[in-house]
Amino acid sequence: MERNEIYGNQPKDTVIDFTPYLGTWINSNTKTTWIDKFTLTKHNEQIIMHAYGAESLKDWGETEVTPFVDNINEKAFCAKYDHDSVESLLAANMNKDLWVIAAFHKFKDGSQPNFLCREFYYRPD
Structure with a gap:
């Protein structure tokens, strides 16, 4: 089976609309030591993430996110933070x-060794 038969082709001319995802998102892990919550906002056509930490670094600040879309129009993004x-x-x-x-x-x-964590965020509405 061809890969495209399983996953389909990337949609052409798809505008990545993050409007439905703007707002505040809360970590479902109440004992997290990393990002407790974050907000997504739009400024001048850029999507901005403002993250808030659970422990020593309470305000991670803002960073631009790079939005992505997959072949079934599911959304994704990546972002970078660089602290001291x-x-x-x-x-x-x-x-x-x-x-x-x-x-x-x-x-x-x-x-400390480099660390990976995976956590889930929900909208409080």
């Missing part, structure tokens, strides 16, 4: 009205 002690690459995809974020954390001082 850690660099974080976030890869998110929408699944059943949840954002699933795989966060790859690289500790700059080598005090």
Whole structure:
């Protein structure tokens, strides 16, 4: 079987509309040590993520996200944060009205091994 027979082709001329996903998203893991919640907003056609941490780094600040779409129009994004002690690459995809974020954390001082966490975020409405 060909790959395209299984997954289909990437849609042509698809506008990636993140409007339905703008707003605040809460981590379903109440004991997280990473991102407790985040907001997605739109400024001048750019999607901006503002993340809030659960422990020592309470306000991660804002960063631009790069939106993606798959062959069945499911949404995804990636974002990067670079703080004093850690660099974080976030890869998110929408699944059943949840954002699933795989966060790859690289500790700059080598005090901890690089770390991956995957957490689920829901909209509080």
